[in-house]
Amino acid sequence: MPRPAAAEGSRTLYASPATCAPNSSNGSCRANIEWRTSFYGPAGSTQVRRRTIIQVFANSGETIALGSSTVGVGSGDIVVFDPSVITDPSAEPLPAVTTGVNGFKCSDQRTSSGIATQGQITSRALELAGPQAVSGGGNPSGYVPCHYTAPVTGIYSVVFYGPDGDGVDTDGGATADINLAAAANFNSSQLATIAAWDVTVRANDTSISDIDGRVFTTALAASTAGNGRPLGITFYVTTKDGFVYRVQTRGVDPNGFALYGNQLGYIDADGTGPLDHDIVGTTSSSQLTGLAGNATLAPPEYPISFGPLAPETLAALGIPATP
Secondary structure, three states: OOOOOOOOEHHHHOOOOOOOOOHHHOOOEOOEEEEEEEEEOOOOOOOEEEEOEEEEEEOOOOEEEEEEOOOOOOOOEEEEEOOOOOOOOOOOOOOOOOEOOOEEEHHHHHHHHOOOOOOEOOOHHHHHHOEOOOOOOOOOOOEOOEEEEOOOOEEEEEEEEOOOOOOOOOOOOOOOOOOOOOHHHOOHHHOOEEOOEEEEEEOOOOOOOOOOOOEEEOOEEEEOOOOOOOEOOEEEEEOOOOOEEEEEOOOEOOOEEEEOOOOOOEEOOOOOOEOOOOOOEOOOOOOOOOEHHHOEEOOOOOOEEOOOOOHHHHHHHOOOOOO
């Protein structure tokens, strides 16, 4: 599949301006990614946490540039985990990170540099422009990124915290506005969500050429904080045997949700076979903590990306480049 040029982050998902309005008015809205402690799924089976862990493949010496709308706001931060540090992505809490030992914290770099705007995406224009060159000068209309030089070749995990930080379960916080016109997209009103975020791989600190096809997640947990706020995003799902599916949401109206892919979908009461139809919740919880017929969730399995994955990313995942 040909790979179009594309950034990797919220600017990819919401590349075009739009008015957030119901489907009846042809609206299209933004979903903030989440970092919360709650989860979807019944006790004793697979549970999908309401948090998005972004993964990125980088070669040793390459630069990972990072920014978000919550950096420097309350407890908002960006944390990078070196390859293999996270052994259980569902663990609560995740392992502690020490910058320079097993990963990187944007907050540590901001303290060291004294640059107040570092890592901050504070407007729609900065979101679309992407990061400046780490060394300065290149892409001057972009945001000033936090940046991490990959110490080894591998898949790194990136976590974005909302203003409420880690270990919280705060509902709401999204304006759903693609154009980021309201101040609430950049202040503490984001709560446990992140309106704008970016992970960009470049060859070195002076480069302004993005290396695409490196970023993915296995579960995109997000929220529009209400209904009547439809999504019109496009993403790609790659199966373990190398087939790539281009998915368009086309006005789905989810409120809070988790997008992920696997071979079985939902599992029947026998515990092994596919249910082959929708699941139905039996409790008033919006997290689907009880399911009819003793059905359960199959776990997230396939990488979800914002453009087709690059050959080097597929190789790191053990996925053939050609099915």
